[in-house]
Amino acid sequence: MYLITEDVITSDAIIDQLRINTSGAIATFLGIAREFSNGRRVVHLEYQAYKPMAEKKLKEIGDEIYKKWQVDKVVIIHRVGVLKIGETSVFIAIAAPHRRPALEACAYGIERIKQIVPIWKKEIWEDGEVWIEGDPSKVS
Amino acid sequence: MKIKVKLFASYQDLAGKSEIELKVDPGASVATVLNQLKELFPRLSERLGSNTLIALNAEYVSVTSPVQDGDEMAIFPPVSGG
Numbered sequence: 001m002y003l004i005t006e007d008v009i010t011s012d013a014i015i016d017q018l019r020i021n022t023s024g025a026i027a028t029f030l031g032i033a034r035e036f037s038n039g040r041r042v043v044h045l046e047y048q049a050y051k052p053m054a055e056k057k058l059k060e061i062g063d064e065i066y067k068k069w070q071v072d073k074v075v076i077i078h079r080v081g082v083l084k085i086g087e088t089s090v091f092i093a094i095a096a097p098h099r100r101p102a103l104e105a106c107a108y109g110i111e112r113i114k115q116i117v118p119i120w121k122k123e124i125w126e127d128g129e130v131w132i133e134g135d136p137s138k139v140s
Numbered sequence: 141m142k143i144k145v146k147l148f149a150s151y152q153d154l155a156g157k158s159e160i161e162l163k164v165d166p167g168a169s170v171a172t173v174l175n176q177l178k179e180l181f182p183r184l185s186e187r188l189g190s191n192t193l194i195a196l197n198a199e200y201v202s203v204t205s206p207v208q209d210g211d212e213m214a215i216f217p218p219v220s221g222g
Contacts (some may be wrong), residue, residue: 031222047221051200051212054221062205064164079219088141090222110195110222116194118214119221131150139200 001074002058004049004119006081014075016021023072023095027102029110031090033083043124047080047089050118051132054078057117061109068108069101076109078119089121115139141166141209145173148216154184164207166179170194171203173213189216 018026029123033045061072073095092109096102145160146160152158178185
């Protein structure tokens, strides 16, 4: 499942769907809206996506994972819109027969999101706001 | 011919628009369209450079790619999801 959504991400229900007989491991990653960024207090975050391309790129990351590791299921969900501090911005879950591919694929997934998926984060502070820009050298 | 150009994040703020339609000459490339955008949006033009990412019909392309009638082009700064 690959999804860009404005809705709150409810990870527990999705994790339960990944409890399948062939998978001995489920690895998850949750990105969380953090209150402090380089010493500044963040009031909330706003994420914007180029939705059709972002969903396509999430699927590409999933396809890369299925090629590189023996995994049963890949779920990647990214939230957009306004997020309160403490809410989940991104959720990745990988079900695999064994722990190593699950953990490695999960780590790979979040790195790839930060490289190729057209989503941008804006930090809104008490006295200003800024669009965060990623590392420009990583797109491929 | 006509194409649609989408702008995201800081580029959207600098241009004051999230999407525009442009008339482009047959044989135009992504670079041609970028030059048109620079003329239309001087504040944005200062930010367009080697870090700028470009997509054509939802796939990354380089500035040399040709554009076709009806294409959807998108320009945006380095991504920062996660």
